[in-house]
Every structure is written in C-alpha cells, then in structure tokens.
Amino acid sequence: MALGARPLLWLALWTLAVPARSSREDADGGWRRPGPGAPAAVTEEEHCTVERRADLSYAEFVQRYAFSRPVILRGLTDNSRFRDLCTRQKLLASFGDSVVRLSTANTYSYQKVDLPFQKYVEQMLHPQDPISMGNGAGSGVPFHWHGPGFSEVIYGRKRWFLYPPEKTPEFHPNKTTLAWLRDTYPALTPSTRPLECTIQAGEMLYFPDRWWHATLNLDTSVFISTFLS
Incomplete structure (x- = not known):
C-alpha cells in the first residue's frame, strides 16, 4: 500500500518491523530490520545494472543522464540533519x-x-505476502511512469526495476511487485530484463521522464522522492 500524509512533505515511509529489538536499531533510526525469525523477504539483485556516480558534475549529468538513463548519485550532500x-x-x-x-x-x-x-507504525506493519498490498516485507509500488524524479533513501534499502519508455514491461496492474518478482521475473530473457539496483541509505536514484519503474523495500525504509513534472 502507498502512504500519503498531510504535512509529511513528500516523505514516504515503508517499514519491515519485527517485535524484537536489535543492536542495529540505533544505526537504523529505530526502524528495525527483520530479525533471524522474520519471514523471508526479497533480497538484493545479483548484479546492479544502474551506474553509480560520486563525482558527477552538473554538465555531465545533463549530457549523459538527464534525458537518457537512470543514475545513482552518492556522497553528494550531507543529509545527517535530515x-x-x-x-x-x-x-x-x-x-x-x-x-x-x-x-x-x-x-x-x-x-x-x-x-x-x-x-x-505501531499496529499495521507486518510482512507482506505476494498477493496482498500490505505494509511490511516486500512492500513497494508496481510498475508505473511519470515525469523525471529523484528518490533518496534515508534509512534502509530500496530495490528498483526500470524500463525505458519504449519498452513496456510485462506486468499485471492489479498484482504487487513482489508477485511480479516471483512469477514473471524468473522467465525474462536477458534482453527483456529491466535495469535494476538496490539503493542504499545515503544514495539517490535519478530516473528520466516517462521511464517505467517499480520498487520493493528490503528493510525498514524511510525515503524521500521529488518529481520534477
């Protein structure tokens, strides 16, 4: 399910919570990751196919990525206060x-x-199975497109799947991304697979206009997205 809030200023929150506290809680801002006894969720991809850049100038961004392909930006700003x-x-x-x-x-x-x-936060966060639009493990947003945008992970990890505008993905609009990953993804040929990568805390993904994208949250995740149009 998607979370919309009054004055949360485009802040989107998805969590995978388990009852037991862990030693990682402080590092994760109290948004706990699944413990050893939690139901299995999705994992990171075998190979990230989106470029990561830490030294990108504005001119190079416009020339190489702004209108043509996604890019992961890292280490560009200090978001410790946020x-x-x-x-x-x-x-x-x-x-x-x-x-x-x-x-x-x-x-x-x-x-x-x-x-x-x-x-x-306290009562409705639980692991999600592939057929329900829940709020726990494997939650996310099915394939859709809109204008260009940035999405930065503050806590946790968020896995992305992306197709260019001319390659409409094979998916059912009333099924979750987790169901798509289980049922459709394994049968895709190398040429029909999406670009994909897991965005870590402190990283930001940029995607161009009209690019198809779907997401899955792998941990307790807090992220903020900004759409340019």
Missing part, C-alpha cells in the same frame, strides 16, 4: 497524531483508509 529528523521516535513525536491515508499503489484499485500515523 536523517536525525527521520528517526522513528522523532517522526512519531512530530506526526503521531496526524492522519495519513493508505491507498493501494496499483493502477485500478482506489480503496483508501485514513488512520493516525502512530497507529499505522
């Missing part, structure tokens, strides 16, 4: 009483549920 504001404790303190809207992220379903953000 990261500190996005811990579980601070987001609940700031927005716990705010009403957020859960809605299915697929194309043809429009069911919406309004509830307090604190209830969403």
Whole structure:
C-alpha cells in the first residue's frame, strides 16, 4: 500500500518491523530490520545494472543522464540533519497524531483508509505476502511512469526495476511487485530484463521522464522522492 500524509512533505515511509529489538536499531533510526525469525523477504539483485556516480558534475549529468538513463548519485550532500529528523521516535513525536491515508499503489484499485500515523507504525506493519498490498516485507509500488524524479533513501534499502519508455514491461496492474518478482521475473530473457539496483541509505536514484519503474523495500525504509513534472 502507498502512504500519503498531510504535512509529511513528500516523505514516504515503508517499514519491515519485527517485535524484537536489535543492536542495529540505533544505526537504523529505530526502524528495525527483520530479525533471524522474520519471514523471508526479497533480497538484493545479483548484479546492479544502474551506474553509480560520486563525482558527477552538473554538465555531465545533463549530457549523459538527464534525458537518457537512470543514475545513482552518492556522497553528494550531507543529509545527517535530515536523517536525525527521520528517526522513528522523532517522526512519531512530530506526526503521531496526524492522519495519513493508505491507498493501494496499483493502477485500478482506489480503496483508501485514513488512520493516525502512530497507529499505522505501531499496529499495521507486518510482512507482506505476494498477493496482498500490505505494509511490511516486500512492500513497494508496481510498475508505473511519470515525469523525471529523484528518490533518496534515508534509512534502509530500496530495490528498483526500470524500463525505458519504449519498452513496456510485462506486468499485471492489479498484482504487487513482489508477485511480479516471483512469477514473471524468473522467465525474462536477458534482453527483456529491466535495469535494476538496490539503493542504499545515503544514495539517490535519478530516473528520466516517462521511464517505467517499480520498487520493493528490503528493510525498514524511510525515503524521500521529488518529481520534477
């Protein structure tokens, strides 16, 4: 399911929570990763096929990527202050009483549920199976496209699948990305597979206009996306 919120300023939050606390919680801002007993979720791809750049000038970005292909940007800015504001404790303190809207992220379903953000975080995060639009392990957004955009991971990891505008992916609009990964992805030939990569905390993905993309969250994930049109 997709999370929309009143004044969350385009902040999108997806979590894979387990009851037990772990030693990694502080590093992950309190957004816990699945523990050893948690149901298995998706993993990172075998080979990232999106370029990573840490030394990209504006001129090179425009020339090589802005209108033609995705790129992962890393180490360009210090987001430590924003990261500190996005811990579980601070987001609940700031927005716990705010009403957020859960809605299915697929194309043809429009069911919406309004509830307090604190209830969403504390009661509705659980591992997701491939046939449901849940809020836990394997949650994400099925294939869609829009204008160009940037998506930066603040906590956790987010796996992306991308196709250029001229290559419409094979997918069912009412099935989750997790179901697509299980049922369709294994049968794809090398020439029909998408570009794919897992975005780590502190990295930002740029995708050009009208590129198809789908996502899966591998851990507790807090990310912020900005669309240019």
